[in-house]
Amino acid sequence: MSTAAAQVVRSEWTKIRSVASTVWTLSLAVVVSVALGMLISVLSRNEFDSMSPRDRLSFDPTYVSFAGMSLGQLAMIVFGVLVVANEYSSGMIRTSLAAVPQRGTFLFSKVAVATALALAVGLVTAFLAFFLGQAMLGDLRASLGDPGVLRAVIGGGLYMTLIAMFSMGVAAMLRSPMLSLGILMPFFFLISNILGNVDVTRKVGQYLPDQAGSRIMQVVTPVDREPPYGPWGGLGIMALWVAAALLGGYLVLRRRDA
Template identity: 80%
Template sequence: MAATEVQVRVQVLRSEWTKIRSVASTVWTLSVALVVTVALGMLISALTRNEFDSVGPRERLTFDPTFISFAGMSLGQLAMIVFGVLVVSNEYSTGMIRTSLAAVPQRGTFLSGKIAVATALALVVGLVTGFVAFLLGQAMLGPHRASIGDPGVLRAVIGAGLYMTLIAVFSMGVATMLRSPMLSLGILMPFFFLISNILGHVSATKKIGRFLPDQAGSRIMQVVPTAGDDTPYGPWGGLGIMALWVIAALAGGYVLLKRRDA
């Protein structure tokens, strides 16, 4: 790689970092993702501790204290979706995309720089959220808590951060294809919070729903399998399926960015 090309890539990364940290909405969404995930996880963990004595012996066998800590992930991922959409679509909604593409005509370099910076930031926030949610959630569970050294627990905690990161990157890919923040959120929100849940819990469509990105990816956060679980993949397999969805979304975004005008 020529020195000038390296310099261009470095400048693009610096530019994208400046854009992200200078927009208050993107910073706030990451903060909300952390706070909501941790707070709701602590609340559910505390309630679980109070009701644990009334739980039957069968439920105790499949009790997963680690997964309980991530009960707030369903709302935390909402903020990560918003972050991913805003990172990409803010420039389209303000018209700054024309200036950005004029400054960096290599659209692959432009998109990869934006995705790289946003992914790194989402990964840091995701990992911090995963560890904090686990530690505080286990504190709320008291005698029923798990230890970070227990089999599968560290994998689940790190996996929670990876899951949040992939949710954000998937949203970036979709937003790159659609360009509009309202349209992107209008599709992603019902997809993750309505369609996916319906397909994943209705017996007729359950086998299809388990291959959706959130259903598959969330397996990485589970340590104790649920009763009667016949899912044909494990925790890392589920995360791999989610990663394939992310790659497909990014590839679609790249193709459309290359083909159409700003």
Template identity: 70%
Template sequence: MVTAQACRSEWTKIRTISSTMWTLSLAAMVTIALGAVISGFAAKGFDDMSRADQLALDPTNISFSGTMLGQLALIVFGVLVVGNEYSTGMIRTSLTAVPNRATFLFSKITVAAALAFAVSLVTSFVTFFLGQALLGDHAASLGDKGVLRAVIGAALYMTLIALFSMGVAAMLRSPMLALGILMPFFFLVSNILGVVPATEKFGEYLPDQAGSAIMKVVETDGGASYGPVGGLLIMCLWVAAALTGGYLTLKRRDA
């Protein structure tokens, strides 16, 4: 299904469009910078916390606080990788060059996922080590139980956010429409559903809330029942559904 020639073509498209590369850079910078700021504030305010809050402190998860904002840049990246071809009309040329639509779409997904994961993995390790340095005596070590899983999991989470966005963009066939839905959903709607008592349980199973559990090391009372790995698997199901919908739309509709 995925061919080397199609992957090379998709790599050329991604690296020659400055907007896609800038969004990856922005995702890294925002995640690292915001994580560092929040880690610094957490270290300074530790003595003012209640004993319960001190015991519940998750140094690893605190260092990844910037991920929630950095993911917005990866949403833009995922949407642009797919949506740019529709907005410019290049989709017709691309499908002429690669008439097999499964090969076309999944080669694009493979290249974008590899690039997003590479950037996210470097970002995750930099974010972790910088955050722990700022936390000082309250820091976690990479060798502590669950920490390495959380660091690698953060990179997987960011990559899955990009893939989910690609699937939605393929279904909607419009970058503006896709961004108009995804940005408010992840930035506002998901957070609101997660804190309102009537919808809290439903909110736990949304892709971002479920997937972000992989970045947690310290378990707290009243948390979700699925655990870090279970949460990531739930997010994978959302991504699989979005990509399947994107492929079926591409297959059944004219370019």
């Protein structure tokens, strides 16, 4: 890395570290994911005996401990949006681009720093959610050494990271925190879940970024619900969505004035 690029990276790290809202959103992602995962794990353990034979066959103790990530990912979305779009809402983007005229370097440095931070938080979240969730499951728990479990746990951290990166790309395209959150929040929290669980739209919904990416966290495939791709294939589909969003963000940044 050149000296100039290293200086840009340090500058972006300082920006992220100095904004309290970004730090709080990452903390919230950990707390919500772990706490809700523990709660769902306790409820699942208590209800296991009353489950139907089909539901028992589909029971995935590893994935149960990640149940809280459905809400925790919303905090990662907020983090990704704020990292990029805060400079537009505050007007600081003009100063930043004056200091770093190479817009590709500017955006890459911002995304690289935020991605490294999101990856660290995502992995901590995934491992905490797994170990504490399994403790709540008691005799139903899985072990990190069981087939597919370590992949699922590491994949959980990668999933959270890609969610944040996708949000950065969307925010770079829309250039507004309110507009970005107004689209991303209902999309991931409502629309994607509806499309992925309704029979008529499931074939389309399973290729949405969160639906495809979450496959990496599953060890047991639900009965009659196996998608046409495996865990890494699903994460690959999500990565393509992320690449498209970041490319779109770069093109908008390159072609439009601040």
